[in-house]
Amino acid sequence: MSRRVVRQSKFRHVFGQPVKADQMYEDIRVSKVTWDSSFCAVNPKFLAIIVESGGGGAFIVLPLAKTGRVDKNHPLVTGHTAPVLDIDWCPHNDNVIASASEDTTVMVWQIPDYVPVRSITEPVVTLEGHSKRVGIISWHPTARNVLLSAGCDNLVILWNVGTGEMLLALEDMHTDLIYNVGWNRNGSLLVTTCKDKKVRVIDPRKQQIVAEKDKPHDGARPIRAIFMADGKIFTTGFSKMSERQLGLWDLSNFEEPIALQEMDTSNGVLLPFYDADSSIVYLCGKGDSSIRYFEITDEAPYVHYLNTYSSKEPQRGMGFMPKRGLDVSKCEIARFFKLHERKCEPIVMTVPRKSDLFQDDLYPDTPGPEPALEADEWLSGKDAEPILISLRDGYVPVKNRELKVVKKNILDNRPPPGPRRSHSNADISSPTLEEVLEEIRALKEMVQVQEKRISDLEHKLCQFTNGTD
Template sequence: MPPSIPLSRRNVPRDQAITVANSWLDLTSIQDPRRVSKFRHLKGTPAHKSFHIENIRNLSRQISGECDGFHANPERVAVPLSGPGGKIAIFELSKTGRLPDGVIPALVHGNNIMDFAWDPFDNHRLAVACDDGIIKLWKIPESGLNEPTNEAENEFNAHPDKIYFIKFHPTAKDVLASGSYDMTIKIWDLATLTEKIVLKGHTDQMFSFAWSPCGVFCSTVSKDGKIRIYKPRANDAPTREGKGPVGSRGARIIWALDGNFIVVMGFDKVSERQIMVFKSTDLNNPLNTVGLDVSPAILIPFYDEDSSTLFLTGKGDSTIYAFEITEESPYICPLSHHRCNNLHQGLSFLPKNVCDVSNVEFAKALRLTNNTIEPLSFTVPRIKTELFQDDLFPPTRVMWKSSLTSAEWFNGKDKAPPRISLKPDGMDLRKFSFRIFK
C-alpha cells in the first residue's frame, strides 16, 4: 500500500496526496514512470533595484565571438569597454547604485582584447588575452579599481598570433590554458610563467575549450565541425574525436554529469541554434539533438552540476533557457525558461557557496544589460522553506579553493575537490512521517 501524507494533508483526496508525495518527497516506490525533474518549475527573480549597478557606459560590442564578454566573481565584475586601448572596467559588487559620470576606471591593455577570465581561486586576479598574443595578469586592489591603469602585475608572450580563449584549470592553482590562431593550445604554469604543454591537432578555428570537472581531460569544438578530447599530460594529440555541429557560426562545449557526458551548443545549416549531448566515450553518435530557435547569437552555457541544470543564453537575448541534462533518454529535458524585461549583453554565474539556500536558491548570476548590472536568483518552489532542502542541495564540490598546486598537477598528481554541505548553521533538515492508507 502506498504511504500518505499525515496531518496537514489528511483531508486531501488519495490521488492528490500521492501526487504531492511524489512531487515533494521523490519517493521511488510511488513515482510516476515518467521522469519529473525537481527543478522543472525553477523561477528566476531579479534583485531589487537597490542591488543594481547603474549608469554603465561605452560597453564594447566588438569582443570576439569566442569570448563570453562578461565575467563575475563573488566580489567584482569585469566588463569590456569600447574605444581604443583595449579597456576592461572593474566594478565592485559591494558598491551598488548609480555610477558617477565621467571616466570609468579601467585596465588599459594597449591592444584589442580577445578573452579574459577571473582566477577561480583568487577574486582579485584577472587574466586577459590580447590580439598580439600577450597574456596579462592583473591584481585588483582590495578597495577596487579607483583609476585607469596600464601596469599589469605580470605579462608574457603566449603565442605568435591572436588568442582565441584562455581558461583556468578547475582544481589546480596557477594552471591556465590558451588557444591561438597558430592552431596550438598551450598550458601554462603561472607560478613560474612558463609554458609546460603544447597540444596540437587543430586545422581550423577553435570555437570553444572546456576542462573536464576532474581537470584530467580537456575538450574543444572547432570550425571544422569536430569535437576533440585531450589528456594533456599524456599526449599532445587528441585521444578522441567526433563530429560536432555542422554550422560555422560558432559553438560552445561543456562537460556534464561528472564528466561522463559532453554537451555542445552550435548551429545547423540553416542557422538554427542547437544543443547536442554525447557520451564522452563516443563522440560520433549524439544521444540527442534539440533545436532551439533561429538567432545569430551563440548560446553561452553555464552548467550547475549539483542539479544538472544547463542555463543558456546569448548576447542580445532576453530569454535564459534552462534544461536538465540526464543520464537516460531524452538526455536534454526542458525546464522553465526565464524571460527578462530587456535584452542582456552577458550573463555570469557565481560559485555555489554564495547561494542563499535558506530561500531555496540553487543558482545565482549577474546580468549585464546596456547600462546596468543586475543580480538574478534562481530558486525552486518549496512549501517549507524554513527547512534545509537536502534533496535539492547535495554536498557540493569546493570549486572556489584549489586542490593542487601547479607543480603537483604538472607532475601528474590528481586530487578531487572536497565536498561540503551547504546547510546553514541552525537550519533544520526536512523531517517526514508516514501512515498507511486503510
C-alpha cells in the same frame, strides 16, 4: 483510460526573476567588440565587465555590493594595448583575474579588497607566447596557478602563473580558429570546438587527441562544447537549415548522439553554463532576451526542458556566479549577471520551498576555493577531484591572498608540513605586511590628491577675496 505521469524532479518548478532596480549596475559602457565571449566574469567578491576604452583595452571591477549608478571616473583595469576579449576569475583566489586581448598577450591581475583610487595598470604577470589575438582563457579547476589560453594562431598554451612560464603548447591539433575550450571536472581532459566543425577531446599532458567528432552539428555557425560531471559532452550548434541545436554525447560512442534537439531559428550563438551540483545547463544566446534551462539525467530523453526566463532587453553578455556565491537562505540555485548596452542586471534562479531550513537536496557539497594540486604535481601526471565545501552556514569569502610570481618553482617556498615552528613566522606575516604597505600607499595617494584639491580651493578663495576687497 491513460493517466499522464509527470516526471519527478526537484528542479521542475525553478524560476528566474530580476532583482530590484536599485540592485542593478548602471551606466557601464559594455564593450562592442564582435567576439563570442561572455564579456563578464563574477565570483563571490567581485563583478568584472569588459568595457569600451580609448587607446587600448580595459575592464571594470566592481565589488558585488556596489550597485546602482557607476561613477564614470571609476578606476579601470588597463594595461592591454588592444581590446580585451575574455576575462576569467581564478577559482582558487577571489582577488586574482586573468584577461586575454587582441594584443596577443594574457595578463594576470591582483585586485585589492578596497576600491583603488586610480586605475590598475600593472599586472602581476604578463604571459607572452601567442602570435595572434588571444580570445579564450580558462583556469584549471583543481591545480593552483595553471591557466589555459587559446589564440587565433590555432594554438592552446598552458601556463604556470606562479612562475610566469609556459608549461605546455598544444600545436598542430587545430587546423582553424578555436571557438571554445573547456576542462572536465578534475582537469585531466580538455574539450575544444573549432571552425573546421570538429569537436576534439584532448589529453593536454600527453599532447594527444583522445576522441574526435566531425560535424556534431551540420550548420556553418560556431559550435560550443562543455564537459558534464559524469564525463559526457554537451554541445550547442546549428543545423543545415540554421536552426539552433543542442546535443549530448558519450565519449565511449562518439559517433551517435545520446540526444539531439532543435530549438529555434535565432542567429545568436548559444553559450552554455553548467551547474554540476544540479545537473542543469543554462543556454544564453548573444542578442537573445531569454535564458533557457535544461536538466541532464540518465533517463530518456536525457535532456529535459525545464523553463525559460524572458526579459524585454537583448543580452550582450553573461556572467555566471559560482555555487559558493549564492544565497542558500532563499533557495537560490543560480545567479546570472546579464549585460545590456549600458547596464548589468542580476537574474536570480530560485526553487520555491516553504521551509526556512537548509535544503540539503538543493545544496550538496560544492567545489571550494582551495586547490587540490600544485602546478608541478598536475604536470607530472597527478589528478585530483575538487576539494568540496558545505554551504550549510553560507560561504564567507576568504581574506585577500597575494599572488606571488617567482622565477624558480613556487613549491620551494612552501612551508614544511606538520606543526608550525618559530622560523616560519616571517613567512606567515609577510603577506599581511604587504597588504598593510599597499593600503598605506593607497592612503598616501589619496591624501596627496586631497591636499592638491584643498590647495586649489584655497587659491581660488584667495582670488575671490582679493577681487571683492
